Amino acid sequence: MNTRILNQVNRSTPFAGQSEAIAMISSRGLSKTFKTRTSEVHAVRDVNFDVHKGEIVGFLGPNGAGKSVTMKMLSTLLEVSKGAASVVEFDLLSQQNEIRSRIGVVSQRGSTSDTAKAGDEIVWHAQLYGISPKEARRRGKELFKALDLEPQWEQKCESLSGGQRRRIDIAMGLIHRPQLVFMDEPTTGLDPQSRANLWDHIRKLRDKFGTTIFLTTHYMDEADALCDRILIIDKGSVVATGTPKQLKSQISADTIRLTVRTNEDAAKTGHVVDSLGWGKPEINGNLVRFQVDNGAKALPGLMKSLGEKEIDAIGVEVSSPTLDDVFLSLTGRTLRD
Amino acid sequence: MKYMRDTLVIFRRSMTLSIQNPIWIVISLIQPILYLVLFGPILLSIAQTPGFPPGDAWQVFVPGLLVQLGVFGAFFVGFGIIAEWRAGVVERMLVAPIHRTALLSGLVIRDIIIVIVQGLVMIGLSYLFGLRISLGTIVLSLLIIAFLAATFSYLSYAVALATKSEDALAPIINSLALPILLLSGILLPMSLAPRWLQIISDFNPVKHIVVALRASFRGEMFGFDIMLGLIIVMIIALMAAFVGNLAIKSLAR
Numbered sequence: 001m002n003t004r005i006l007n008q009v010n011r012s013t014p015f016a017g018q019s020e021a022i023a024m025i026s027s028r029g030l031s032k033t034f035k036t037r038t039s040e041v042h043a044v045r046d047v048n049f050d051v052h053k054g055e056i057v058g059f060l061g062p063n064g065a066g067k068s069v070t071m072k073m074l075s076t077l078l079e080v081s082k083g084a085a086s087v088v089e090f091d092l093l094s095q096q097n098e099i100r101s102r103i104g105v106v107s108q109r110g111s112t113s114d115t116a117k118a119g120d121e122i123v124w125h126a127q128l129y130g131i132s133p134k135e136a137r138r139r140g141k142e143l144f145k146a147l148d149l150e151p152q153w154e155q156k157c158e159s160l161s162g163g164q165r166r167r168i169d170i171a172m173g174l175i176h177r178p179q180l181v182f183m184d185e186p187t188t189g190l191d192p193q194s195r196a197n198l199w200d201h202i203r204k205l206r207d208k209f210g211t212t213i214f215l216t217t218h219y220m221d222e223a224d225a226l227c228d229r230i231l232i233i234d235k236g237s238v239v240a241t242g243t244p245k246q247l248k249s250q251i252s253a254d255t256i257r258l259t260v261r262t263n264e265d266a267a268k269t270g271h272v273v274d275s276l277g278w279g280k281p282e283i284n285g286n287l288v289r290f291q292v293d294n295g296a297k298a299l300p301g302l303m304k305s306l307g308e309k310e311i312d313a314i315g316v317e318v319s320s321p322t323l324d325d326v327f328l329s330l331t332g333r334t335l336r337d
Numbered sequence: 338m339k340y341m342r343d344t345l346v347i348f349r350r351s352m353t354l355s356i357q358n359p360i361w362i363v364i365s366l367i368q369p370i371l372y373l374v375l376f377g378p379i380l381l382s383i384a385q386t387p388g389f390p391p392g393d394a395w396q397v398f399v400p401g402l403l404v405q406l407g408v409f410g411a412f413f414v415g416f417g418i419i420a421e422w423r424a425g426v427v428e429r430m431l432v433a434p435i436h437r438t439a440l441l442s443g444l445v446i447r448d449i450i451i452v453i454v455q456g457l458v459m460i461g462l463s464y465l466f467g468l469r470i471s472l473g474t475i476v477l478s479l480l481i482i483a484f485l486a487a488t489f490s491y492l493s494y495a496v497a498l499a500t501k502s503e504d505a506l507a508p509i510i511n512s513l514a515l516p517i518l519l520l521s522g523i524l525l526p527m528s529l530a531p532r533w534l535q536i537i538s539d540f541n542p543v544k545h546i547v548v549a550l551r552a553s554f555r556g557e558m559f560g561f562d563i564m565l566g567l568i569i570v571m572i573i574a575l576m577a578a579f580v581g582n583l584a585i586k587s588l589a590r
Contacts, residue, residue, distance in 0.1 A: 075432055079589045100434035109425030115358050116350075124350040128343065128433035172429060 022089070024180045024212040025051040025074060029083030032069050043069045045236045046083065051180075051214050051229075056206055058227035059216040060323070066236040067216035068108075068184055074214075075105045075182050088180050101129060104178035108185040110165065111172045114158035118149070118168050121157065122175055129176040136175065143171040147201060163194030170201065174211075181205070183215040187222060199226050220323040230323070234331045248321045254295030255325070256302070258288040259315030269313075272305050295320075340442075343435040347443025355447060365410050366455045369402045373462060376524070389526065395468040400550035401523040403456055403478060404543060407485035410452040412514055414490045415497030415506050418444065422501060431588070441581045445490045452486040453479050470554055477553050477563070484570040485546055491574070491581035498584040521547050542569045 032044040044066040051057045059067045072078040074087055076096045085092040088102040112121045119140060126136030144150050147167040152160060157168065166186065173181055186202065187195040203226065205211050217223055223230050224244045232240040232247070240247060260266050269288045273281045278298070281290035292298040295318035306313055355362065377398055384394035421427055430440055456479055460468070497506050521543040522528075527535055538544045549566020557563065 077428060077432060077589060097434045100432060103432075105429065105432045107425045107428055109423070109428065111425045111429040113354060113421060113424055113426055116354055120350075120353065124346060125429065125433070127346040128430060128435050130342070169425075176433075 022053040023050045023086065024053050024055075024089075025049070025085065025087055025214060027070075027074065027083070027085040030070065030073060030080060030085050031082035032066075032073060032078065033081045042236055044073070047233070047236075047238050049231055049238055049241060051212060053179075053212055054206065054210050056202070056213045056215070056226060056228050058223040058230045059214065059233060060218070060220070060223045060230050060327070061216075061233035062218055065233045067218075067233055070233070071182050071184055071214070071216055075103060076100055077105075101176065102179050104173035104176065104181040106166075106169050106173040106181065106183040106186055108188055111169045112157040112165065114156070116157055117153075118155055118157055118160065119144075119153035122168070122171055125172050126175045131176065139175055139177075140171065143174060146204075147171055148197075161194075163190050163197070166190060166194070166198065167201070170198075174205070177209075178211070180212045180214065183213065185216055185218070187217070187219070195222070202226060220327070224323055232327060232330060234327075239330050240326070244323060247326045248323065253291040253293050254298075254321065255289065255291050255319050256295055256298065257315075257317040257319070258313050260286050260288065261312050261314060262286060265311050268309055268311055269306065272309060272311070273302070276302065276305060340436040340439055343439030344443045344446065347430070347435075347439055348446045351444050351447040352450070355451065362451055362455070365406075365413075365451075366458060368409070369406050369455070369459050370462060372402055372405070373399075373459065373466070377466065386529070389529065393467075395463055395466060396470075396554040397526060397551060399460070399463045399468055400478065400554050401547055402459060403482050404485065404521065404547050404550060405518070405523050406455055406459065407452055407482040408489050408514065408517065408543065410455060411448050411486040411488075411490035412493050412510050414444070414448050415493035415510070416503055418494050418497045419501060419503055419506065422498070427498075427588075431585075437585055438578075438582045440585060441491060441494050441578075444494065445487050445578075445581075448490040449483045449486045453483060456482050471556065473558060474553050474556065477558065478550050481546060481550060481553075481567060481570055484574040485543075488570070488574045488577040491577035495577070495581045495584040498581075498588060517541060517543050520544060523547055526551075542573050545569045 027047050027049050030044060030047045031042070034041045034043055047066075047070055059070065061067050069078065073080050074085060074092065076087075076092070076099055080093060087099045090098040090102075092099065111125075112118065119137075122140040122143070123133055123136040126139065127133060131139070141150075141153065144153055147170060149164060149167055149171065152164055152168070157165060160168065170183075170186070173183075183202070187198050190198065199222070202213060202215075206213055215226070227244065229241065229243055230247060231238050258269060260269055263286055266283050266286045266288050270281050270283050273279075273288065273290050276298075278290055278292050281288050283289075299316070299318065303313065303316075377395070380398050381394045383389070384397070389397070418427065427440070431437070460470075460475060460478075493506075493510065496509050500506055500509070520527075520534075520538040520541040522530075522538065523543075527538045527544060530538065545562075546566045546569060549563045549570075552560055552562035552566075
């Protein structure tokens with residue numbers, strides 16, 4: 001089932017098949033196996049995907065699904081066990097330094113020392129890319145301004161708020177003007193306002209500079225709001241890919257929730273739903289829940305059939321699928337599991 | 338070239354951070370001073386014991402303290418890198434196109450410089466107690482101490498990066514440091530020890546470094562003891578650097 005979905009979605013992805021789209025990441029059979037004395041853990045298995053220039057692509061999956069490990073391999077921090085990849089058009093296995101000077105990484109762990117001043121950290125970091133201290137200061141101040149961090153230049157990192165510190169991590173990852181930026185859980189631990197603010201900054205980065213962004217997240221709303229395209233990963237494998245809209249329309253259907261007067265009515269409603277070809281619904285007391293391809297189209301017919309059986313629906317609710325539903329239908333688990 | 342540049346950037350960062358937060362430099366300096374002030378006078382009275390090596394008590398005692406400084410001043414630097422690893426600093430440096438070995442060499446140069454400054458303070462203080470040594474001796478001793486500090490700081494970083502836990506690092510460092518200290522004749526010369534203990538201590542490279550330093554303090558420049566100590570300290574420094582860089586490499590496994 002998974003490969004079927006993969007093929008379906010791939011065909012309708014805007015970039016697929018366009019030869020002029022430049023692949024900033026192209027992963028072919030990328031795998032990571034951690035060996036301990038007693039066992040082997042397959043953290044990532046046979047992952048294939050492309051990320052094109054100028055895209056914001058989200059890597060979505062629960063904790064431990066292999067998101068971070070894949071990202072660490074692609075950003076040259078972890079050795080690849082099997083497979084190959086090209087990143088910013090260089091070979092991951094043999095041209096790591098070429099890749100390193102062209103990518104930026106914003107790690108979920110952070111990037112700055114508590115006791116260091118924010119401005120100092122960014123200037124030192126820039127020098128690791130061969131940027132002169134003077135140029136580093138100029139670029140750093142520019143970035144701080146763009147990220148609303150101007151007053152924080154002289155402050156010690158330990159005195160900054162979570163949101164400010166995350167924005168400094170982003171500035172650190174951008175100081176050498178990378179073509180591709182990896183962001184690992186960029187908004188984890190931030191309050192809703194800081195998250196929305198950070199999303200704006202990430203979007204601006206792509207819109208203004210054409211930077212390609214590859215981020216991991218386990219927040220559905222983040223993937224939905226921010227990403228042009230989503231890769232869903234579970235247990236080390238990519239199980240689906242597509243735009244948020246495609247994933248929602250192709251994989252999961254609308255959910256209809258009916259409330260009837262009695263439990264007997266609920267049972268009768270179950271038969272009606274079954275006879276209309278939508279399968280056996282989930283019944284809970286006087287509540288009936290089932291999925292149809294198109295809720296709005298299905299509703300009139302359903303109400304008519306219920307009326308014929310003299311069943312009174314006292315409550316009807318149709319909800320469009322969320323990425324949560326997508327994930328549930330693909331893996332049988334919710335993201336929070 | 339690139340290696341030098343990367344090393345220099347890492348060094349400048351870590352040196353600045355150390356100077357901005359000098360509490361640890363001060364604490365590790367206070368300990369040898371306490372030894373000098375509170376333990377030195379006792380040693381003066383046992384310097385007459387048969388078997389005590391030649392030279393006056395300060396010429397025997399101060400080299401031991403310098404070696405102790407080199408070992409202990411550097412052995413605990415691993416705690417710093419665990420904090421930086423946890424803050425994501427190590428990873429973001431490795432994601433930059435730097436020479437992999439520059440990361441530790443930048444930090445180790447900082448550690449060496451701190452130990453040398455502490456050594457100079459101690460030699461200056463000993464002068465007030467009556468120690469008289471030549472400039473050549475000072476240069477030679479500090480050279481040896483620099484290699485010694487490099488050795489233990491590389492080892493400390495290696496253990497720290499392999500365990501990534503203060504709770505694991507502390508007992509490992511302590512259980513290594515104590516036998517190294519006891520079998521090196523830092524406080525009391527090994528020539529006072531029974532034969533079997535002397536034989537065991539011959540396998541401790543730090544003992545030969547103490548012996549070399551004492552010979553240098555007696556003014557026996559370029560004698561056998563000094564040459565042996567110098568060669569040993571260079572070899573163990575190289576080995577430690579190799580182990581440290583291995584630990585950096587295995588972060589990617």
